[in-house]
Amino acid sequence: xxxxxxxxxxxxxxxxxxxxxxxxxxxxxxxxxxxxxxxxxxxxxxxxxxxxxxxxxxxxxxxxxxxxxxxxxxxxxxxxxxxxxxxxxxxxxxxxxxxxxxxxxxxxxxxxxxxxxxxxxxxxxxxxxxxxxxxxxxxxxxxxxxxxxxxxxxxxxxxxxxxxxxxxxxxxxxxxxxxxxxxxxxxxx
Amino acid sequence: xxxxxxxxxxxxxxxxxxxxxxxxxxxxxxxxxxxxxxxxxxxxxxxxxxxxxxxxxxxxxxxxxxxxxxxxxxxxxxxxxxxxxxxxxxxxxxxxxxxxxxxxxxxxxxxxxxxxxxxxxxxxxxxxxxxxxxxxxxxxxxxxxxxxxxxxxxxxxxxxxxxxxxxxxxxxxxxxxxxxxxxxxxxxxxxxxxxxxxxxxxxxxxxxxxxxxxxxxxxxxxxxxxxxxxxxxxxxxxxxxxxxxxxxxxxxxxxxxxxxxxxxxxxxx
Numbered sequence: 525x526x527x528x529x530x531x532x533x534x535x536x537x538x539x540x541x542x543x544x545x546x547x548x549x550x551x552x553x554x555x556x557x558x559x560x561x562x563x564x565x566x567x568x569x570x571x572x573x574x575x576x577x578x579x580x581x582x583x584x585x586x587x588x589x590x591x592x593x594x595x596x597x598x599x600x601x602x603x604x605x606x607x608x609x610x611x612x613x614x615x616x617x618x619x620x621x622x623x624x625x626x627x628x629x630x631x632x633x634x635x636x637x638x639x640x641x642x643x644x645x646x647x648x649x650x651x652x653x654x655x656x657x658x659x660x661x662x663x664x665x666x667x668x669x670x671x672x673x674x675x676x677x678x679x680x681x682x683x684x685x686x687x688x689x690x691x692x693x694x695x696x697x698x699x700x701x702x703x704x705x706x707x708x709x710x711x712x713x
Numbered sequence: 714x715x716x717x718x719x720x721x722x723x724x725x726x727x728x729x730x731x732x733x734x735x736x737x738x739x740x741x742x743x744x745x746x747x748x749x750x751x752x753x754x755x756x757x758x759x760x761x762x763x764x765x766x767x768x769x770x771x772x773x774x775x776x777x778x779x780x781x782x783x784x785x786x787x788x789x790x791x792x793x794x795x796x797x798x799x800x801x802x803x804x805x806x807x808x809x810x811x812x813x814x815x816x817x818x819x820x821x822x823x824x825x826x827x828x829x830x831x832x833x834x835x836x837x838x839x840x841x842x843x844x845x846x847x848x849x850x851x852x853x854x855x856x857x858x859x860x861x862x863x864x865x866x867x868x869x870x871x872x873x874x875x876x877x878x879x880x881x882x883x884x885x886x887x888x889x890x891x892x893x894x895x896x897x898x899x900x901x902x903x904x905x906x907x908x909x910x911x912x913x914x915x916x917x918x919x920x921x922x923x924x925x926x927x928x929x930x931x932x933x934x935x936x937x938x939x940x941x942x943x944x945x946x947x948x949x950x951x952x953x954x955x956x957x958x959x960x961x962x963x964x965x966x967x968x969x970x971x972x973x974x975x976x977x978x979x980x981x982x
Contacts, residue, residue, distance in 0.1 A: 590928045590957050591739075591935075603957055606928075609741035617739040618928045618957050621746070621782040637741050640714075 526710045527671055529557050530596070530645040531610075533638045535631030535661070537564040537653025539681025543701050544651070548580040550705040555583060556712045558594050560610075562602040562634045564627050564655065574601045590618045602629040609637040625657035635661025644669035647711065649704065651675045653685030662693045673707065676700045715748050719759050723747065726767055733777065733847075734910050737934035743780065750779045778850045782929060783819045786867070787826045787860075789924075790956050791874035794826065796975040798876050801951055802834045805919055811840040814918045814945065816909060817926035818844040821855025821902075822868075827922070828898040829884060833877070837901055843916065845907035852904045858894040862887055909938050914945040921946060924976075925955035939963045946980050953977045 536543065540563060565573065574587040577599065585599045586592070588608060593615045594600065600616070602608035607619040607629050624630035635648050635658065648665045650658040652675055662672045672695050677683040679700045690698065699707055715723075720743070727733045735743060756762040765772050788794050805811045811831075815824050824844045831837040846852050869881035885892040907915070909926070921942050927935050942952055943965045952960070952969065954976040960966050969978040 588957075589959065591932055591962075606957060609739075609745065611739060611741050617741050619742045619745075619782065620784055620925045620928065620955075621742070622784055633745070637745070640741075640744075 526713050527647060527707075528645075528712045529642075529647040529671070531558055531560060531594070531638055531642050532647045532649065532708065532711065533560045533562070533635055533665075534649045534651065535562045535635065535653075535658045536651035537627075537631075537655045537657065537682065537685055539652035539654075540675075542681065543675065543704075544577070545580055546701055547705050547708070548577060548583075550709075551581060551583065552709050553582040554597065556596055558596055559583070559599045560594075560602070560608070560634065560638065561599065562608060562629045562631045564629075564631075564653065564657070565604055573604075577601065588616045588618070590616070592616050602634065605629075607633040609633065610641045612641055614641070625655055627655065627657050631658035632661040636664045639665040639668040639670055642670070646670035647673065649673040649675070649699075650686060650689050652680035652682050654682040655685050656688055658685060659689040659692050662689050662695070666694060671696050673697050673699055673704070675704065715744070715751060715759060715762075717744070719763075720744055720747060723763060723766060726763065727773075727776075730767060731773055732911070733908075735780070737910065737931050737937075738929055739931050742782075742929055746780045746782070750776065753779070774850055777848050781848055782925075783848070783851050785819045785822045785925075786864075786871065787822045788868060788871035788875045788877075789823070790975075791871050791876075793924075793953070793956070793975045793977075794830065794871075794875035796973055796977060797827075797953075798830055798834070800972055801920065801977065802830060802836060805951075806834060806836050808919060809839065811836060811920075812916060812918045813840060813842050813920045813922065814916070815842065815844040816907070816921060816923040816942070818846050818852075818855060818904075819848075820851045820860075821858075821904075822860070823922065823924065824855065824902055825858070825860075825894055825898060826872075828901065829872070829877070831901075832898065833879070837898075840901050842902045843918075844902055844904050847906065847908045847910075849906055852906060856899075856902075856904045858896070858899050859891045860885075860894070862890050862892050865892060909941065910934065914941055916945065917947050918945055919947065919950040920953065921951070922953045923955075924953065925958070927958050928955065936963060939965050943968065943980070948980055948982070951977055951979050 609617045677686040968982040
């Protein structure tokens with residue numbers, strides 16, 4: 525079964541960067557949706573992460589600037605130390621409010637905000653991590669009709685985050701990194 | 714979750730009854746803040762929430778304090794403060810008198826950071842720091858000069874990374890779990906409420922600092938605030954924004970030139 529969406533939102537913490545670096549080179553260069561990536565990382569205001577991803581994919585990669593419009597075919601990265609929210613007019617807002625789950629950016633914040641705007645046009649994917657973040661976001665996304673995916677904890681460097689998400693939510697698919705590639709390449713096909 | 718319709722009703726009440734216009738705030742963030750407060754204060758229904766807002770003046774103070782984001786740090790983004798130290802203050806020092814406006818200063822951490830920079834540059838005696846915010850509650854905290862002791866380790870590291878050479882703890886006296894910053898830093902600060910949505914320009918400045926405030930506004934309001942800043946800046950003076958904010962797409966862009974790598978622009982026309 526193939527899925528369709530306008531947004532694929534991906535959240536990850538410890539151990540997720542390796543997964544993304546493995547997955548990105550195998551993705552089709554032209555995608556008809558946008559990918560939004562929220563990773564927990566050390567506070568640093570440089571754009572090292574988007575530069576790193578750019579070396580692994582031909583899909584254009586942007587570190588989000590405030591009020592930037594979301595255009596299909598791109599990868600958007602949440603900047604360090606800001607929450608990333610989505611507006612009804614399909615643009616980003618940044619937010620420097622309190623940390624959520626000890627995290628800023630928080631995966632919950634972005635998943636919940638994306639769910640509110642995109643409803644059934646959203647697919648959320650939660651990767652490896654040693655934190656509780658993302659679980660509640662997946663719940664809200666599911667309630668709003670989104671498709672929910674979690675990395676198979678057995679393949680994750682840190683199993684805690686995917687395991688909690690699976691325990692607390694009804695997840696549509698639990699995927700290994702190879703299956704993640706296949707899944708993403710079949711979106712909107 | 715509070716519906717978009719109910720958010721509209723609440724915003725209307727706030728505007729009509731109290732004069733606070735949040736209609737041009739970026740909606741995703743605002744909606745999240747209102748939902749957060751709704752569950753934090755354990756309201757049982759939207760009607761109960763609305764009638765509290767409509768009828769309880771004291772609750773409005775809390776509402777404004779919680780809806781607006783008041784997370785701030787001393788010497789946050791050390792490279793920004795380094796550029797202020799090395800590129801901006803030497804120029805401002807050539808003026809007989811320096812007027813600085815911290816617009817949306819929240820609990821004042823950036824104002825104290827600036828006062829420390831000015832003192833170290835030997836300029837504090839001829840400076841005035843106007844610190845404004847929409848929210849009277851945070852201004853009271855800013856004015857007290859008292860901050861949590863637990864934050865000082867981080868602030869001290871930020872300070873050193875920004876090029877600070879003193880012992881950071883020499884700027885405050887610790888008392889239980891709080892620290893009070895030296896009164897001489899405060900002497901040149903003027904605190905006042907000011908609403909960027911509805912209030913106009915009140916002086917001409919050599920530097921306006923407004924960091925991580927505009928991200929909460931929509932594009933239309935951002936543009937209005939940029940014009941307000943433009944009216945309030947003398948030629949060749951400076952405007953400093955947050956690390957993810959930009960003048961790039963604004964109508965006043967052509968009058969300004971970015972100084973270096975940080976989000977600091979100089980008015981050139």
